[in-house]
Every structure is written in C-alpha cells, then in structure tokens.
Amino acid sequence: MGGRRTRVAAATLAELPDAWANAWPTLEAAADRSGSVTFAELARGSAEWAAALWRHGFGPGSRVVLWGANSATWLVRAFGVWRAGCTLVPLSTFVTGRELQEILGSAQPDLLLMDRRVGEKDLAAPLRDAVLPPSLQRIVVDDCTGMGDAQGAHEFLAAARGSEWRENLARPEAVAAILYTSGTTGLPKGVRLQHRAVLSTVGPTVVRGGLRPGDRVLSTLPLFWVAGLCIRALPTLASGAALVLIDAFTVEKLLAALRRWAPTGLHLRPPQVAALLAHPDFDGRLLQGVRRGGGRKEWYRGHLDRARLITGYGMTEMSGYVAALSWRDPDEVRAHSLGKLLPGVEVRIVGEDGQECRPGDVGEIRVRGPGLFDGYEGQPPRTALDSSGFFCTGDLGVIDSQGDLHFVGRSKDLLRCKGVN
Incomplete structure (x- = not known):
C-alpha cells in the first residue's frame, strides 16, 4: 500500500x-x-x-x-x-x-x-x-x-x-x-x-478494522449519523485509508463509484447490497479487490468470500461501537457474534427484576465506558442512566462464555431507568 x-x-x-x-x-x-x-x-x-x-x-x-x-x-x-x-x-x-x-x-x-x-x-x-x-x-x-x-x-x-x-x-x-x-x-x-x-472508540475500531494506509473504503453510511461518522469515517481516516463517498444513494451511483475508485473496503447497508446484486449492470469483478469493510460477507452471496468484514453493536450514546468483531476473528465467530467489548467498556445484562443476570441468560443490555455521552441536550443530567451510571439501552442480549456479545432484540417492556422509559 x-x-x-x-x-x-x-x-x-x-x-x-x-x-x-x-x-x-x-x-x-x-x-x-x-x-x-x-x-x-x-x-x-x-x-x-x-x-x-x-x-x-x-x-x-x-x-x-x-x-x-x-x-x-x-x-x-x-x-x-x-x-x-x-x-x-x-x-x-x-x-x-x-x-x-x-x-x-x-x-x-x-x-x-x-x-x-x-x-x-x-x-x-x-x-x-x-x-x-x-x-x-x-x-x-x-x-x-x-x-x-x-x-x-x-x-x-x-x-x-x-x-x-x-x-x-x-x-x-x-x-x-x-x-x-x-x-x-x-x-x-x-x-x-x-x-x-469519540476518540475513545476510534482507536479500538481502527485496530479491529484491519485497514492499511492507502486502502480505499467506499461507504454509503450518512456522515450525520454515528455509524457514518464515528464507526466508519473517523476510523477509516485514522488508518491512513481513503473514504469514498456517495452524495445520495442510487445503485447507478454505487456502480459508478466502484468502477472509478476500485475500493479495497466496502460498507453498505443490507438493502443496498441486495439492490446492487440485483442490478443488471452488476459485475462481480467490481468487488474482487474488496478485503475489508463493514457488515457481513454473507450479504454478498459469495462475492466477498475472501473479505474480512467487521460488524458490532453500537449506539450514538456510546460514541460508536460498544462491542465489535475483529478482522482476525475466525469465521465461526464472525457468523454469529457481535464481538468483544471495546477497551474500558462495561456491560451488564439485567433481568426484569433489575438484577444482573446469570452468565448466559438473556436480559437488557446496559453499558458504560469512556465513550458514554454527556447527556441529552435540554434534558436533566443522568437521563436514561441507572443508579450505577449505566446507560439503559432497551436492547436484549447475552454475553457468551468467550466474552462475545450477542444481540437478541428489543425489549417489549422497556425497563425504567431514572424514571425514563
């Protein structure tokens, strides 16, 4: 490179x-x-x-x-x-x-x-x-x-x-x-x-993404969202790689960018992948150089079998990823897990009674760490935090015996944190 x-x-x-x-x-x-x-x-x-x-x-x-x-x-x-x-x-x-x-x-x-x-x-x-x-x-x-x-x-x-x-x-x-x-x-x-x-999440995301200086990553994630800015743009640049951007998504613009920039990394959303593969002008050779990026290679139906994409679990309130896969993780881990926690991040899996679950049990994911937000604009301090300072996500998940996080779904009855649903 x-x-x-x-x-x-x-x-x-x-x-x-x-x-x-x-x-x-x-x-x-x-x-x-x-x-x-x-x-x-x-x-x-x-x-x-x-x-x-x-x-x-x-x-x-x-x-x-x-x-x-x-x-x-x-x-x-x-x-x-x-x-x-x-x-x-x-x-x-x-x-x-x-x-x-x-x-x-x-x-x-x-x-x-x-x-x-x-x-x-x-x-x-x-x-x-x-x-x-x-x-x-x-x-x-x-x-x-x-x-x-x-x-x-x-x-x-x-x-x-x-x-x-x-x-x-x-x-x-x-x-x-x-x-x-x-x-x-x-x-x-x-x-x-x-x-x-924000910087507390950028460094670990760089390490897990496996990009090198001179790589080119084509991303359709909007820069005004945390995924586009903190999970994709900043770690890409911090790797010495180029971020290739499309102003407003169409399959035709995506195809043109693939032809022009020959990216070595790719970060699309699942509906965009499906639209790309279904387009009559799609040619699998356009993806031959892709080896890194975001998402899951299974979305591409055999076109990215050699690529090492990463995905994870993140949110705006944590400045990006809470947990993420690494490009080095084996395929059996990458297929089902969202990866291990970022350095300094703590997660509690909490049951309906508000108590921490036993290992392997499903409960609400609560998180805190160096990426934790500084509150909501115009809202009281500690809104959506529990008494220990963990952010109540309303998501259900489990941490397996290897320390990998798995997302199960949204809680139907969100647990109350500091009086906020």
Missing part, C-alpha cells in the same frame, strides 16, 4: 488533520464524484474553514449546524468547525419540516452551514417555512440564490485568505458534536458527545 502504519495520538478531534497530514501527506483522505483530497489538503482546507469561522466571530461555545450530503467537503468543514473550537451539529438530509424545526429549536445554533441541493432535493425549501431560532446569526450555503440574507460559502471563506491557522481551540472535555437521533417515537434527542469520548 501507499504508506506506513502509524498510530496517531490526539486529545481532540481538532488535532487529527495535522497529525494525519504529517503521517500520510500525499495519500488520499476522501473522495467523491468531484474528485479526491489528500490528507495534506484536508488539513489545509479545514484550517481555512477554522480561520474563516474565527474571523466571523465563531469559536468555543458556538454551535454550527452542518447540513449536507456525504462529500469530501463535508469532512473538511467538520474538521474546520472542530479546529475553531465550535460544537458540530450534523443535520440529517432526511429530516422532515417538523423535525428541522424541532432540531433547530433544541440546538439553538449560531451558524447554519449547508449545501443547497442533495440529489434532486432543494434543502432551502423547508427553511422557507421554518421559524428560525433567535440564536442563528448567519446561514452559509454553496448557492445562496433566492435565499435572502444567506451568504455564499466562497464569500464566507474569503475572510480567511492569506492567514495561517495553527490554533487548537478544542478541549478534550468539550462537546465535539450533538447528534440528533430519530424522532419517530417522539421528539428528536440531541446526544452530546465529548472529544475524548
């Missing part, structure tokens, strides 16, 4: 771009249909965004909503937000008008940084009917035509031209991101994740 394995140490997400650029300056970091950026370009681009944010008055304490499609630009902007010491609030491109209103009202952002379009969808449309929070000082968009006081991204960046950004305004204990979970069963919940919590 194109570079050496290097363990990059960092106390905050803001430190990563420069550290990666020092380790692998000329290797690709991210790619999309418009091209690719190297790790050196990721560092320079994120520094430019950090400088622009600072020049416009955004820094520690500021909240920046990032609303856009998967792209190299999304990653450059996200790292710019972190380098300026701001809190990132990734916004799903799938949100309804109601959810948009609720999330903006909850997050109270200072800046909205957005793409104008995702596929055929005009993101400006739902904004026209939204009541914007009084905290919002500015909207920055790549195409601000017809958007009133919104500012163009190029104009916003012009404030930083000619300046060098060498600051690190983030702190390990600061909230790096507020990720909003689905609001299908109620209001969207803003999960607060500290820099140190």
